[in-house]
Amino acid sequence: MENLCLTIINSDIVAVKNILLELFSQDDVLYSYGQNRINMSEIQYNPQISKLQIWKPVGFSGTVMWGNMVDGFDTIAHILNRKYKLEWIRVSLSMPSSDGYEMRVFHYMPSNGKDRFIRVMQDPKWEFYEHGEPLPFEYMQKYSERFIKRRLTNEMILDYVRMLGWNLRASEFWISDGDTCYLEWKNY
Helix, strand or coil: CCCCEEEEEEHHHHHHHHHHHHHHCCCCCEEEEEEECCHHHECCCCCEEEEEECCCCCCCCCCEEEEEEECCCCCHHHHHCCCCCCCCCEEEEECCCCCCCEEEEEEEEECCCCCEEEEEEEEECCCEEEEEECCCCCCCHHHHCCCHHCCCHHHHHHHHHHHHHCCCCHHHHHCEECEEEEEECCCC
């Protein structure tokens, strides 16, 4: 299963960077600013060295976080919401995969913690799961589609994120407005 999993945080990059540095022991974290890029081929279930990158996309206010862990650093995202009350959107988009398994996720976590989670996943047969109150722009009729894998598509996820103010289809989204922040640490 190969996915692009990232978190869009409604907070400025300096605040997010400071929180991330607060969460980790300063002795264990390599931290830098620059134009570092995480290679998609490095994404793993349990990497020996965790790599996390944040950037502020051109033309957007907020911060994007992604890294080399297949779950997109889910625990860190939940800490950002629960402890620091930051609103975020997490997405997992299916990428072409050699093993044939797929998973797509849309997860919206407002600052009040009342989240909306939607997932389709192949393991080995297709499953659909949703939690929380539907958002007004969702394609609710798609959730009863006969073919489960069509109940949540990459295109639907991109539309949902756009309705929340972020256009992942725009090339500017993938360009940093300034330097990126890169953190790396060993998993013991």
